[in-house]
Amino acid sequence: MVRRRYDQRVLTLVEVRGEARDFEQAKAEFALQGWPVVEEFGRGEGPSAGVLTPDPRSRLYWVEIRFFGARGGRTERAAGWRVRGLAKAAVLEMYVRRTRLVDPDRELLEEYRSHTTAHRRDPRRATGRRARALEGWGHYDTGSVALGTPSEARRLARMPTPGGGAAAGADLDVRMSPRRGLRRIELPREEELTRRLAVLIGWSLGMACAVVFLKEAGGPARWLWIAVGCACLARALLVATRFYEAGGRLFGFSCGCLTALLFLVLAYWAPGWTPAQLLLCAGMAVTPVGIWLLVRQWTTWSEWLTATVPLAVTLATGLVVASGSVLHGLYGDGLDLTQEELDVPGLWQVAAGLKLITYLALGLLGPALWGIAKHLHLAFTRPGEYLNAIIYVLLYVLVLASLAGLAADNAARAVARTKAAAEQRREAPPYFGVRPEWVCVRPTVPTAELNSEGGLVDPRRPYLSFGTAGDTVLLWNTDTGAPLKQRSDQVRLEPAKDPARPCP
Template identity: 45%
Template sequence: MVRHGYAGVREALAALRLARADGASGYVASTPVAVRPLDGRWRANVRYWPEEEGERRLFRMVCWVLLAAASLVFASGREGSVRGFWCGAVALGLVGALWSGTRLYRRGRLAGAVIAVVAVGVFAAMALGALDQHGRGWSRLQVLVTVALVAVLGGLRLLVRQWTWGEWVAWAVPLVVTLAASSFIAAGSVLHALYAVGLDLSPDDLDVPGIWQVAAAVKLLVLLSMVMAVPAWWGYARHRHHFHATPGGGFNVVLYVLLLILMFGGAAGLALDSARTAVDRTTAAAKSSQDPPSYFGVQPEWTCVEPVVSVSKLSGEGPRLQPARPYLSFGVVDGTAVLWDRTAAQPVKLPANQVRLVPADSATATCAGPAR
């Protein structure tokens, strides 16, 4: 048996008929030959759509499935007419998913409907937290961000598909350089630096594991991608042949410069807001004697500071040490214990060889007195 791959099912079936033709049909078949597509679809009884048509139908079904799951998130915790609206959206998404599933294949509508039902069940369980060991489902903000990212990626895809070689040079090359530069900056952990500055620390005062620096870099790139809504809108406009989406080359240059300014300005604003929110949560938790939240690998902990020398002989930076009460500790970096005084709302930096750091049970714990 000789196998040869074809791009479409129709071509594969035509080749199969040709391979099986005999002399009576005007062809001479010297040996029994059969041609099969490499993807194995010929074994199934279901007739498939052409590749692009199948992708479009699958995309529509996934959109309906996501609508049902996302509407469940917005319906939970609601009351009255608002809950009724989102329950209606859930029903609409379920009906749309079933309708799209039955049209997923040319034949075998039941199989497509089963796939749609399973997909709705899985995504609904994920949305409500049934598959999470802590019972945490999707938040409304996560749903909105996901929808925005999908819309942005769809618009960018339409924009790239319509580019000529000149536009690739004018747009893609600077865009790649921009993303590469932003990735390099993100590798230096911009979010961690902003977080440290918000606490009156220096970026070198935080010892962040590499994996969390990568996570912070990904976060920054996600923030940057949200600003790509402008070129995404441009892609939708050009796809629909809007008159303002076919300007001359000079306008494209001006638009791109404005886009770069918007990208960096928007990403900087979002990054500042993320770090500022984390700083506010940390300081608020410290003032209320609670455990502060972590921020991309930075986990301040309540710690008792026991001097191994007289308090009067301690060298360092910040307010005078009060060994009887706990401090927030950010760890030891380059031989320096980095602490934060909740009373003075200032950092305290002491030589690590002059103090002993002992974890405290809570912010209200009583620590040992100073060394005598």
């Protein structure tokens, strides 16, 4: 029997109206979904007697709805959405009358290690500082572990084991492992502890992001980011003080302060972080998580392969073939040069294509955000919602438009750096195989016979050269802020030793 995967279980009272065949079909549909029917009875009968009016055309089922997603305030509503979606798909009249979340969260039992007591003068307790220290260090441990309260662990350690083992009576005792030292603190259950820890880190991370934006902001925006950072800090400390089920408020507050201080130091003193880089890193971190949350909700691997493999192959092939010169085209457009004039080697076109693919890979941010929204049971992701497709398409278009802006901004910044280098007469940075170099232009014909476009060549002035395209030398004219194109058979190019000084 194949076990169906799920995250949440919600016990739901479903009312089915119709004939006997509708009741049978409803039970079959529940079985197909992997939802066990716990109990069934007629309306107004059994537990519903005196609660609902009797109706022979209606039957009630306690069904355990199993599905993926987070546990929170919307979890029980999400179970109702799935029942309504099933009713539409099966063309049955079903109504959700009541829901109750089944909470199987596991208790975090304390771990104790058993040890012998033969060394004790009084078998009931260790006397003497040395004896207590040796027991605490595990010198007398037997290797057995028991979990529970101290009294339960002690009795479990002394309980006989299968295979002929005998009880050790009072010859065994237990010690806490690992020793937290704060016995009065009661930990929450396992998944609840994980959720609280995630919330604490999330608010601390929000404070750190606000600090990064604060460093770059000016004017009234600074006060906005200060308010956002303080709000995130206050929320993080509030979560920290409520981290434990009982006791430990001061300890939790101290841990929250240390966590916030760590994030604050990383955000404020870490060099090189800008808001744009922070958003890019956030997108890169969110994308794989969201895609995983989206993919894991598909019921079968065949469904996953059918939906994604053809799209992935098509996109990969199209990007490798067609995207190699996009960044070069944007770069050349900013310098009023064509791709043919730049004449970039194929290897560098592939490198530029890979750079563009890294941007386009963030196009998966749209589906990733959709996966996170589905995991959190947001209302617009409910099964059967007619706006699902529209919202999904708009979200994806928005993400792709942002990525197109990233690619254009990458090329625009490279163009700005090149123009600034030409104005300041310093070495220009390369851009995916395009290496501007400073040269001195020596005419091989009389100056009056020079055939140039975009200005006149000055032999005493160094020019930034983009190489030769066919029979044309591509130079940059800082006076006009545009290319200067000169026939290559009329000049001779020599490297400029110092672009800040005139050519000899």
